[in-house]
Amino acid sequence: MKSQLIFILDDDDAVRNALDSCIRSLGFKVGIFYSAEKLLNSDQLDEVFCVISDVQMPGINGFELLSILQQRKPAVPVILLSAFYEDCLKNKALNMGAIEFISKPFCLSIIINALDKVT
Incomplete structure (x- = not known):
């Protein structure tokens, strides 16, 4: 059932808009x-x-958000994105419970594949 609500968090307008269009479609x-x-x-x-x-976000970063969400809403899957891809960051994200760690820039099919893991 794809009428579920997905939150997109990014301080880059272009990334937010691209993800918004893709996910709504x-x-x-x-x-x-x-x-x-x-x-x-x-x-x-x-x-x-x-x-x-x-x-990489001002204020609360993605790793901190993941930790907070795991305490407040543990059943909510989290996909993390980063322009600074390193294996150690991916491992940290996955070990913390993220379902995917995606490098920017990304192909929208990678986002779709990540969403397929939770739908």
């Missing part, structure tokens, strides 16, 4: 955020099905 509802603080204070946090978040 797949039939999901989308909430877009430019900061983790805004996401965590969203009225729709209890409805979220999946979170796609950049790692």
Whole structure:
């Protein structure tokens, strides 16, 4: 059922817009955020099905967000994105419970494949 809500968190407008268009075209509802603080204070946090978040963010970073979400909403899958891809960061993300760690720039098919893991 693809009417689920997916939150997108990135401080880059172009990335947010690209992900928004892609994910909406797949039939999901989308909430877009430019900061983790805004996401965590969203009225729709209890409805979220999946979170796609950049790692390098001002304020709360993607790893910190993952940790907070695991405490508050442990069943919500998290996909992390980073322009600074390193195996150690990927391993950290996966060990912390992220379902995927994706390097930027990315091909939208990689996002789709990651979402297939949770749908």
